[in-house]
Every structure is written in structure tokens, then in C-alpha cells.
Ligand SMILES: Cc1cc2nc3c(=O)[nH]c(=O)nc-3n(C[C@H](O)[C@H](O)[C@H](O)COP(=O)(O)OP(=O)(O)OC[C@H]3O[C@@H](n4cnc5c(N)ncnc54)[C@H](O)[C@@H]3O)c2cc1C
Ligand code: SF4
């Protein structure tokens with residue numbers, strides 16, 4: 001049975017919701033999924049047209065410059081932006097046709113990044129510690145406190161955070177947190193790559209429009225690229241507002 005590329009559910013071949021793209025037929029679960037795909041397809045076609053031939057970049061370039069040298073941060077941004085890429089463990093893998101649109105390369109946080117883009121400029125440094133009771137925080141719990149405030153005030157729909165896997169406590173599991181309890185549960189740090197970008201894209205697809213996003217600098221850079229780069233998917237949709245909270249010891253970078 002084919003898989004709906006938007007909601008990732010299995011769909012019967014006789015579904016009335018189908019779309020064609022570059023000689024291939026895609027099958028959808030319902031009219032909403034088809035609408036999202038058609039919108040995405042239109043935007044991809046537009047970006048492709050705007051790319052001159054000499055700027056065409058394929059998955060091979062991502063493999064050569066980022067994956068093979070071992071500098072991939074396993075953020076999942078490339079897999080989240082292309083149906084032909086999956087994360088095979090911590091490694092991106094091409095499993096479908098590549099049309100050299102360059103989107104994966106252009107929004108990878110490991111390509112073309114300057115120090116300023118990564119850290120921003122520090123305007124006001126503050127020292128703080130959470131006053132929330134029961135927060136199992138890492139370095140003062142400022143991140144968790146800020147998120148709890150944003151959620152309780154209705155300023156965000158959800159926060160992309162990372163919790164410990166129940167089976168394997170050292171394995172980070174990205175979570176779309178919509179409740180205070182989920183935030184408290186995911187306080188503290190897990191020192192391994194968390195595929196936060198996939199969770200962010202899932203939240204956007206679920207209709208969340210104001211999203212706080214927590215991650216180390218490489219993940220934050222992926223968010224900026226997805227959001228601001230002319231090739232970035234959120235730039236094209238402009239349907240969600242993202243508040244990035246970068247984690248470093250004692251710093252919250254926004
Ligand atoms: C993989 C990793 C590498 C780091 N490297 C450095 C470093 O080199 N130098 C430095 O100064 N600081 C680094 N930090 C940041 C630092 O260790 C603390 O995470 C930070 O100071 C926590 O601040 P807090 O007490 O306010 O956070 P808390 O209130 O405890 O909240 C931490 C937040 O981070 C989220 N989180 C936990 N694990 C991850 C993860 N793997 N990926 C994304 N989000 C996660 C949690 O869900 C929570 O929302 C790193 C953090 C991580 C996760
Ligand atoms: S995003 Fe574009 S360049 Fe990257 S693998 Fe997919 S089709 Fe190829």
C-alpha cells in the first residue's frame with residue numbers, strides 16, 4: 001500500500017486523493033494532505049525555476065561535503081525537507097529520486113555557516129535560576145521556565161523539546177510538548193543528537209503556528225535556514241512563527 005507523504009499513513013491505491021509530480025503518482029489520506037502536498041509542490045517548482053543550472057546541487061554534494069567527512073549533526077533537516085531522504089539511524093540516506101533542487105544542501109546547518117550566524121550577537125547577558133519547584137534542570141532550568149511561561153500565557157501552541165527514551169535513557173527522543181507536565185518531564189539535557197527538526201516539521205504539519213524550539217546551536221542554525229533561506233521550506237510557507245532557544249551552559253540564545 002502506498003504511504004501518504006504528508007501524514008505518513010498507509011493509503012489504499014483507490015483513494016480519490018492523488019497528485020502527479022515529475023512522472024510519479026502520490027496517494028493521500030484525505031483532501032487536507034493532498035492540499036498541503038500540492039502547495040509544497042508549487043513552491044518547490046518555483047524554487048527550482050529560480051535556481052540557475054550552475055547552482056543546481058544534488059544529494060551527492062551533501063554526502064560528499066557533510067555526511068562522508070563526518071560533520072553531519074544528525075539534525076534531520078534534510079530528511080524533513082525531502083521525501084527522497086530518510087534518517088538511517090543517525091545518517092541521512094537517499095532512498096528515492098534526486099532532482100538536484102539543492103534544498104537539502106541549502107538548509108543543512110553544516111553548510112555555509114559563519115560564527116555570527118551560529119551564535120548571533122550577545123546584547124544583554126543575565127544570570128538566572130528557575131524558581132519553579134520540581135524542575136530537574138541542567139544548569140538552572142531557565143529554558144524550562146521560559147517555556148512554561150510561554151505555554152501558560154498562551155504565547156505558544158507547543159514547544160519542541162527532547163525527552164529521554166523509556167527503553168534507553170541515553171537516547172534522546174524529540175517531543176512536541178503542549179502541556180506543562182510534558183515540559184517538566186523533558187527538562188535536563190541528554191548529550192546526544194536529537195532529531196528535533198523532524199519534530200518541528202511534524203508540528204507545522206499538525207497545524208501548530210507559534211512554536212518554541214529548543215536545541216544546540218547546530219539545530220538552531222538549521223531552523224534559521226529553514227525559516228529564512230530562500231530555499232527553506234518555512235520561508236516558502238510562512239505559516240508558522242518559530243521562537244528558537246539555543247542551549248549553551250548558562251546561556252539561552254534567542
Ligand atoms: C547535545 C548538547 C550539547 C551541548 N553542548 C554544550 C557545549 O558545548 N557548551 C555549552 O556551554 N553548553 C552546551 N550544552 C548546553 C548545556 O549542557 C545545557 O543544556 C544548558 O545549559 C541547559 O540550560 P537549562 O538548565 O536552562 O536547561 P533546562 O531547563 O534543563 O532545559 C534543557 C532543554 O533542552 C532540551 N534538550 C535536552 N537534551 C537535548 C538535546 N540532545 N537536543 C536538543 N534539546 C535537548 C530539553 O528538552 C529542555 O527543553 C549542550 C546541550 C546539549 C543537549
Ligand atoms: S532536497 Fe533536492 S537535492 Fe536534496 S535529495 Fe531531495 S531532491 Fe535531491
Ligand code: SF4
Nearest residue numbers: 072073075076078108
Ligand atoms: S541537514 Fe542535518 S541531518 Fe542532514 S546532512 Fe545536514 S546536519 Fe546532517
